[in-house]
């Protein structure tokens with residue numbers, strides 16, 4: 001390890017690098033230079049190398065890679081709690097889609113995305129994923145907030161708040177890809193709504209566009225039993241088999257949900273290296289069902305966690321969702337050994353990074369990777385004592401314990417305060433929006 005011009009040294013906590021087989025490192029430190037992780041080691045060793053930059057005090061914290069949210073519709077934070085306790089199709093067709101038609105425009109999408117960025121960064125989410133409308137606006141807001149994100153302009157076979165036709169949406173997708181393809185924080189993405197709302201010809205165009213630019217392709221897949229029954233009736237195949245036959249599924253695909261997947265579907269997802277975004281809260285709230293996550297993991301499917309939009313969650317809080325997923329799959333399987341704590345933390349960090357195709361850049365605290373780091377305070381009665389940091393994160397920690405957050409080496413949250421967004425202004429504008437709607 002050579003002495004270098006580190007910009008920052010994060011010291012004082014227990015470091016979880018999340019590298020395979022790594023052990024928690026007590027009294028550790030993480031050095032940051034040029035937005036990347038320059039070194040991970042014992043605090044006493046790294047402090048001796050006399051950093052020229054500042055020191056971030058993470059005393060009494062768990063220092064870990066930032067959480068990765070693999071599926072969301074960020075601007076829907078403005079619709080948080082607008083319609084609850086309804087089945088998916090009624091919720092979508094009678095409430096969400098009409099509300100989006102009348103309420104969502106470039107300005108409200110901007111506000112909703114700011115609110116989502118604030119909520120996520122404060123909760124330790126450093127990388128998020130979005131599929132919605134006005135992708136260019138969303139990407140600009142997230143970049144300004146200092147958040148890493150995969151952003152897709154949604155394509156669907158009927159008018160959106162932005163575009164009248166799928167042809168127009170394809171143009172917007174191409175523009176987004178061209179504008180952000182070399183951005184340090186934003187990965188543009190292609191986003192097709194679902195196999196039941198996008199025709200075969202357009203699905204193929206989406207796959208071709210993703211291939212042309214080398215981008216992730218987001219899609220909702222096998223979310224409800226109704227969707228699967230409909231596809232089998234109309235296409236003679238499950239949604240997974242149908243998309244595989246169309247050539248839509250590949251290592252680029254980020255498939256949200258995969259709740260109702262057969263054994264053959266799971267083999268296809270593993271073989272084609274499709275990434276699956278597991279959204280346990282959304283699936284429970286809409287009573288869509290329970291995704292066979294332990295089986296998918298066993299078969300080698302890439303899995304990450306997603307919050308989905310705040311209209312079906314209703315928060316963007318991956319720590320909470322991690323706990324819920326761990327408990328849910330134990331309860332449903334009758335096996336308390338499935339999804340142990342470390343596996344859950346992996347799913348929320350490096351697992352999510354793999355799903356998004358970003359594992360070369362984020363997901364572990366490894367030298368050379370981006371310095372996306374969370375320091376979570378271990379303090380208070382609910383956090384005492386701690387025998388195992390993984391168990392603590394999954395079963396006891398709260399997102400309000402997050403103290404510092406760095407993205408690309410930039411301290412976006414310091415001492416629980418957002419440095420990149422005006423939290424007060426965003427909250428008051430969002431409340432005013434709700435008053436007007438109400």
Ligand SMILES: [Zn+2]
Nearest residue numbers: 220256308309
């Ligand atoms: Zn969704």
